[in-house]
Amino acid sequence: MSAAPPAAATLAAPVTTARVRRARRSRQVRVGVVLGVLVLVACGISLCLGEAAVAPVDVLRALVGQADELTRFVILDLRLPRLETAVLVGACLGVSGGLLQSVVRNPLASPDVVGITEAASAAGVIGIVWFSLSGVALSGLVLVGALAAALLVYALAWRSGLSGYRFVLVGIGVAAVASAVVSYVLTRSAVTDVREAMVWLTGSLNGAGGDRLSVLAVASLVLLPLAWLQGPRLAQLELGDDTAAALGVGVERTRGLAVLTSVALAAVAVAAAGPVTFVALVSAPIARRLVASGAPALVCSALVGALVVVVSDGVAQFAVPGTTYPVGVVTGIVGAPYLLWLLTRTNRAGQGG
Amino acid sequence: MTLPDRPDRTAAATAPHTLAAEDLTLGYEGRVVVRDLGLEVPPGQVTAIVGPNACGKSTLLRGLARLLAPASGRVLLDGEDVRGLGTRRVAQVLGLLPQSPVAPEGITVADLVGRGRYPHQGWMRRWTSADDLAVAEAMEATGVADLAPRPLSELSGGQRQRVWIAMALAQRTDLLLLDEPTTFLDIAHQMEVLDLLAELNADRGTTVVMVLHDLNQAVRYADHLVAMRDGEIVAAGAPGDVVTADLVERVFGLRSLVVDDPVTGDPMVVPVGRHRAPGDDDGPRP
Numbered sequence: 001m002s003a004a005p006p007a008a009a010t011l012a013a014p015v016t017t018a019r020v021r022r023a024r025r026s027r028q029v030r031v032g033v034v035l036g037v038l039v040l041v042a043c044g045i046s047l048c049l050g051e052a053a054v055a056p057v058d059v060l061r062a063l064v065g066q067a068d069e070l071t072r073f074v075i076l077d078l079r080l081p082r083l084e085t086a087v088l089v090g091a092c093l094g095v096s097g098g099l100l101q102s103v104v105r106n107p108l109a110s111p112d113v114v115g116i117t118e119a120a121s122a123a124g125v126i127g128i129v130w131f132s133l134s135g136v137a138l139s140g141l142v143l144v145g146a147l148a149a150a151l152l153v154y155a156l157a158w159r160s161g162l163s164g165y166r167f168v169l170v171g172i173g174v175a176a177v178a179s180a181v182v183s184y185v186l187t188r189s190a191v192t193d194v195r196e197a198m199v200w201l202t203g204s205l206n207g208a209g210g211d212r213l214s215v216l217a218v219a220s221l222v223l224l225p226l227a228w229l230q231g232p233r234l235a236q237l238e239l240g241d242d243t244a245a246a247l248g249v250g251v252e253r254t255r256g257l258a259v260l261t262s263v264a265l266a267a268v269a270v271a272a273a274g275p276v277t278f279v280a281l282v283s284a285p286i287a288r289r290l291v292a293s294g295a296p297a298l299v300c301s302a303l304v305g306a307l308v309v310v311v312s313d314g315v316a317q318f319a320v321p322g323t324t325y326p327v328g329v330v331t332g333i334v335g336a337p338y339l340l341w342l343l344t345r346t347n348r349a350g351q352g353g
Numbered sequence: 354m355t356l357p358d359r360p361d362r363t364a365a366a367t368a369p370h371t372l373a374a375e376d377l378t379l380g381y382e383g384r385v386v387v388r389d390l391g392l393e394v395p396p397g398q399v400t401a402i403v404g405p406n407a408c409g410k411s412t413l414l415r416g417l418a419r420l421l422a423p424a425s426g427r428v429l430l431d432g433e434d435v436r437g438l439g440t441r442r443v444a445q446v447l448g449l450l451p452q453s454p455v456a457p458e459g460i461t462v463a464d465l466v467g468r469g470r471y472p473h474q475g476w477m478r479r480w481t482s483a484d485d486l487a488v489a490e491a492m493e494a495t496g497v498a499d500l501a502p503r504p505l506s507e508l509s510g511g512q513r514q515r516v517w518i519a520m521a522l523a524q525r526t527d528l529l530l531l532d533e534p535t536t537f538l539d540i541a542h543q544m545e546v547l548d549l550l551a552e553l554n555a556d557r558g559t560t561v562v563m564v565l566h567d568l569n570q571a572v573r574y575a576d577h578l579v580a581m582r583d584g585e586i587v588a589a590g591a592p593g594d595v596v597t598a599d600l601v602e603r604v605f606g607l608r609s610l611v612v613d614d615p616v617t618g619d620p621m622v623v624p625v626g627r628h629r630a631p632g633d634d635d636g637p638r639p
């Protein structure tokens with residue numbers, strides 16, 4: 001583009017547009033910073049709480065390796081891996097949902113509604129119960145299950161273009177099939193074998209850490225930036241396939257990559273902590289509403305996801321003294337009413353296709 | 354509504370971009386919609402495509418804009434097959450406004466118009482003052498500058514359509530394709546949009562190709578009229594030359610009178626219909 005013409009000096013509008021754009025940017029940054037602070041605070045509180053409360057000062061000292069051995073053990077070996085898993089699982093699920101909802105242009109299109117999480121669970125349960133898998137092998141199998149479901153949904157929903165409604169409906173069908181597989185595997189197996197799988201299935205951070213955490217951390221490090229890079233193209237895609245293509249976006253390539261990234265993110269989260277339900281469904285819409293820019297707010301989706309999982313895990317551990325619930329129970333209690341609200345709203349307004 | 358001069362365009366008495374279709378066949382899943390069609394879009398002019406519903410107008414537009422791969426034949430942009438050009442290359446020269454674009458929830462007018470700058474931005478999407486200027490100009494031209502900070506969802510249908518056109522203008526392409534830009538607008542807003550496109554063509558030399566439903570509006574605003582039926586072009590040329598009662602009968606299967614438009618002197622199509630004509634005796638007359 002060439003330099004500004006003299007005529008433009010008389011236009012008030014460039015100033016206005018720049019102001020509107022700056023206002024949007026600063027809102028994005030403010031929301032991001034506030035969410036980031038909230039995540040940090042939640043993490044801090046989570047590290048302090050437990051069967052033995054640790055003072056914030058001691059937590060900090062333990063983190064830099066200066067507290068006594070017991071405190072270091074409690075913070076670094078027990079609580080930190082769990083917390084790291086919670087943050088990463090939340091971020092992965094939040095971004096996973098954000099990508100899929102953006103690509104399908106439907107807030108219902110979250111991996112835990114359209115069968116991707118269920119298929120991942122089915123693969124995971126088969127891996128745990130029948131093959132006693134863990135770590136990288138389990139993650140791999142879960143990823144295969146999730147990809148298979150995504151391909152199936154994509155292929156069945158495809159009619160010379162992708163319709164959001166058909167995608168969601170086909171996905172719900174695939175989810176039903178996958179949960180039938182889970183039930184089948186569980187009922188066909190010995191009770192003792194099933195116990196571990198059951199805990200994993202509700203989405204649990206108990207025993208988080210080790211191999212699972214390493215796989216999750218490495219995968220997040222690759223996938224989250226990859227998702228972030230897709231943001232601008234996805235924002236264009238939300239204008240409709242034709243508009244996006246006319247604006248220079250390769251529609252199929254963009255959509256394919258976004259779906260693959262979303263599936264991979266959901267799969268690594270499921271492999272690490274089991275299907276923590278509804279986090280993928282709620283995080284991105286909350287982030288989008290907060291940022292209100294008409295574009296997928298992926299960074300904020302990650303932060304909201306992390307916040308939801310960390311807080312839910314806190315509630316799951318400490319709401320009822322003496323009992324630790326799987327975190328998925330808490331996210332389910334929060335998420336299910338939202339899903340119901342979303343369904344009633346979608347049907348009433350006839351919007352969502 | 355006036356269009357500020359476009360500096361990088363006034364110098365561009367450089368040859369305008371050309372768009373043509375050669376033996377173009379387009380379809381969806383084996384169903385042929387456009388058959389062996391040849392078309393040359395006159396550069397620097399306004400072309401209107403008319404025809405009955407499902408005659409392949411919109412499909413042709415999608416094919417021309419590289420949104421639909423031809424079953425056979427070619428679309429040539431500046432003499433080159435568009436399939437060989439990158440999506441972004443095409444988008445820098447050729448813009449398209451589809452019939453029903455989707456507005457993401459919560460997006461403001463300025464941001465939506467800014468989306469038109471996408472093909473001109475580099476990999477890192479750095480926003481420059483040139484982008485701001487293009488967006489501002491597009492909003493001035495369409496009369497939506499005052500709406501800049503408003504969310505699109507708060508606007509009326511006419512305002513929204515002007516915002517979408519502003520987005521296409523911000524793309525600053527020499528070729529602009531529009532699929533029924535006046536649908537869902539009342540008559541005053543229809544004329545406003547058409548006048549805007551005419552000014553765009555006159556002031557900047559933008560080549561405009563639009564699918565229109567209203568035959569008389571097409572005659573009024575087009576330099577070149579393309580009449581389609583069943584995926585084929587029935588007639589093409591200056592509206593004054595091609596629009597006759599016979600053509601309307603052949604294209605729409607409609608009996609009509611063609612009279613002189615009292616405003617412009619161009620042909621004006623007055624449909625006859627089966628009812629309420631003088632001498633028609635079914636029903637009471639006023």
